[in-house]
Amino acid sequence: MNDQFDALGPSYEETAELPLRRYLEMPGILAAVGDVRGLSVLDVGCGSGIYTRCLKRSGARRVVGLDVSPGMVQAARERERQEQLGIDYVLGDAVGAKSLGTFDLAVAVYVLPYAETENQLRAMCQGIAGAISDHGRFVTATSNPHLSADPNWYAPYGFTVQCAATRTDGTTMTLAAGAGDLRFSATAYHWTRETHEQALKQAGFGELMWKSPQPTEEGLTRLGSAYWERYIACPHSLILDCRKSRSPIDPRKPA
Template sequence: MSSQFDALPGTYDDFTTTPFRRFLETPSVLGAIGDLHGASVLDLGCGSGAYTRLVRQQGAARVTGMDVSPGMITHARARETVEPLGVDYLLGGDLPDALAGAFDLVLGVYVLPYARNRAELGRLCATAARALRPGGRFVTLPVHPGYRPGTVSYAPYGFQLTAAAPPTDGSPVLLHLRFGGHDRAVTARYWSKSALEKALSDTGFVEPRWTDPRVYEPGIAAHGSAYWHDYLAHPHTVIVDCRKADCRNPESGG
């Protein structure tokens, strides 16, 4: 089945080299994840495999990438052939039975925004929950619930967002990636904090923590604090870190 992402692997890989990704998003995600040594990780909606490879390089013992886009998975597998890291890639949206409960961490960078309705949002969260052992973590980046169209321009950071104002649950958000000669667009969806928390709670997640990404010192040194001001004042995403309830522990919330 074709996907709006099939033609985007090269663009996604190149986006990792932008200041926004190098100095803000990627270190924020890795900081939220913490120590990965010995961990088993599923990168849900892995795309071109950029974070999948990075997680493995950060010391995770077992890493699997999973995506519904044939083009993305073909690209990620080709990268694994050329630069083998011991990463497995799965095509599709259904987790194999053999991998249920096999992971300590599920990472979902910009996967929830591609749920077109509440049912799909719930299925994505359920897939993450099914993959995790009890007590395992789901770290994911949706469109920021506080996002308001037209508030700032994200063009200096290599992308732009366009949406109706005010956004409502499930409303389209057009993402344009415009940097270094790239000009590609995909359609994502906005979800409110209450909708996201309900989807997570309904699928067995507890204790969600919401943290805005931040710029790290090398980025300030390289570009100055003024460069980052607009993004930090109105981030387009937020890091949600939650835990799968451990029903064996009555204090876990399960």
């Protein structure tokens, strides 16, 4: 996966200004994550550090960003040198996440869809679970198992997805996106809801909750409800909130 994103580096930051990311994706993921004050957090597939910095600024005690792309890690480290937030960025993949220590919370935005085989998907989930404490949580944005097969369905939101109408586990998906002068594409893989859940439960997560993010009030005001209807009807990604235990022990159920 690293060669798909290696050349993007700092330019990837521009995608955060896309309305879909600014008014729906990022607020939805951060709401699902909830209160991180005092927690140790691992951002798997951190890219250039967009979410990693948000987590640190929200009061997380320790934040580590992990990414398989040297170019992304270099960009994130350069931003850290400028801002000095106290974030560590590590080059590596989800499978080896356990080597970084134990965290209260792990976050992974668009990581699981890049597993090329079911065995790799399981290994990713096991690696992430191994880095989370016994009562910790894992919040991940992953591809919607029922995303639209219409390649232009998501075009109003700044990207397209090419995939077969009839999909099985491992079916290839190609996402092409752009923001400003930035244009890029990436190949990912379809996994059913059942396969996601099996991989996560085998890794040790006992409680799973699927969530569909909604636009913020600002997003509705600025762009109108009609703009969002198409996406809400068939989002390209969903959020999975995974807990290792049903215990009420913090960390930290969002309100």
